[in-house]
Amino acid sequence: MKKIVIPTDFSDNAWNATKYALELFKEEECTFFLVNTYTPAIANSRFMAAAINGVTIEDSVSLASKKGLQTVVKKIKKNYDNPRHKFNIISSFNLLVDEIKEIVEEENIDLIVTGTKGSSGLEEVFMGSNTVRIIKSIKNCPVLAIPELFDYSSPIEMAFATDFNRFYSLSELQPLITLAKTFKSVIRIVHVQYEIKALTELQHFNLGMLRKYFNEVEHYVHTVSELNSVSKTLEIFSSELDIHLLAMLNYQHSYMEKMTREPVVKRIAFHTQIPLLVIPELGMAPPSNAFKKEQKVLVK
Missing domain, CATH: 3.40.50.620 (HUPs)
Structure with a gap:
């Protein structure tokens, strides 16, 4: 069984990469690890509230992350219901590259599939900064980068x-x-x-x-x-x-x-x-x- 990591920020770009991976491996037994990381800003100003209605900012962002991942799984099962595929969701208070590095080591991952997106003008970056960081940091696992407008x-x-x-x-x-x-x-x-x-x-x-x-x-x-x-x-x-x-x-x-x-x-x-x-x-x-x-x- 293949083990595949798909980072997601719940964007159309990330969904396109997810669709590509599901199509590419539709005939194979796979476990997909859907990963979302978050690093909410620390409330260090007297003008910022650390909690709203008793819910801390970190708890709120964590809840949104988990709900977002659950929504992605529901969307997958609705559009790509495949008995060969299993899904694990990972919501983590961490930097994306650090989290992926840990998952690759702990789960013996075969492949990372990530969406790429460029900005415009002076902010233009090659394939998207997160993708480049993953490629440069992960030393023992292939990375498959999917352009945001590429149809499978x-x-x-x-x-x-x-x-x-x-x-x-x-x-x-x-x-x-x-x-x-x-x-x-x-x-x-x-x-x-x-x-x-x-x-x-x-x-x-x-x-x-x-x-x-x-x-x-x-x-x-x-x-x-x-x-x-x-x-x-x-x-x-x-x-x-x-x-x-x-x-x-x-x-x-x-x-x-x-x-x-x-x-x-x-x-x-x-x-x-x-x-x-x-x-x-x-x-x-x-x-x-x-x-x-x-x-x-x-x-x-």
């Missing part, structure tokens, strides 16, 4: 962005391989180059290993010239090939790290496009439940 589509065309400079382990790529097998997807390995040139010996080796890892799924390799920025290039590539999901590993000097550091003006449209699966660098961190199942598989 089975991920039969997926892209995996890489520069071939790092050796990937089979365990790290397992979430992507599992999805590809489930939906009989095509994986398009996309390499963005600032200047088109031949691969180095190391890059050739890493590409060869990727082909071995993907030997049971249909896959192709695409090399494309960088257009303005990595994020813009991947956005155009995904649009032209009708990609339904973009995946990449998150490690030092990776595309993911570069994209979160790019000037806002260069990446402004990216967060509105397609779901993004961010796979953490396992390193010495304990693998999550999804990874453990196939660690014993050796590539021949």
